Amino acid sequence: MIRIMFATAACAALAFGQQPAAAEEAPWCAVTSRGDGDMHWSCQYRSIDECRPNVLAGNRGWCNPNPYFVAAPADVRRSVKRR
Numbered sequence: 001m002i003r004i005m006f007a008t009a010a011c012a013a014l015a016f017g018q019q020p021a022a023a024e025e026a027p028w029c030a031v032t033s034r035g036d037g038d039m040h041w042s043c044q045y046r047s048i049d050e051c052r053p054n055v056l057a058g059n060r061g062w063c064n065p066n067p068y069f070v071a072a073p074a075d076v077r078r079s080v081k082r083r
Contacts, residue, residue, distance in 0.1 A: 030051050
């Protein structure tokens, strides 16, 4: 009985385990200084051009790639070799 429960839990963990980043995660973050070395990461920007105005608005920061962003896998199509 315990083995069945363990096997079911293992299968569920594999089926519902790690997923790519949620839709609200974006590839760019605005990193701004809050003073005394406190940094705030605002990861809501789809491009560096969207991020730049927030940083240049006097927030003393920079744009950085989101370290937790996972891009969706690209469709890889195999070419068919003709004989």
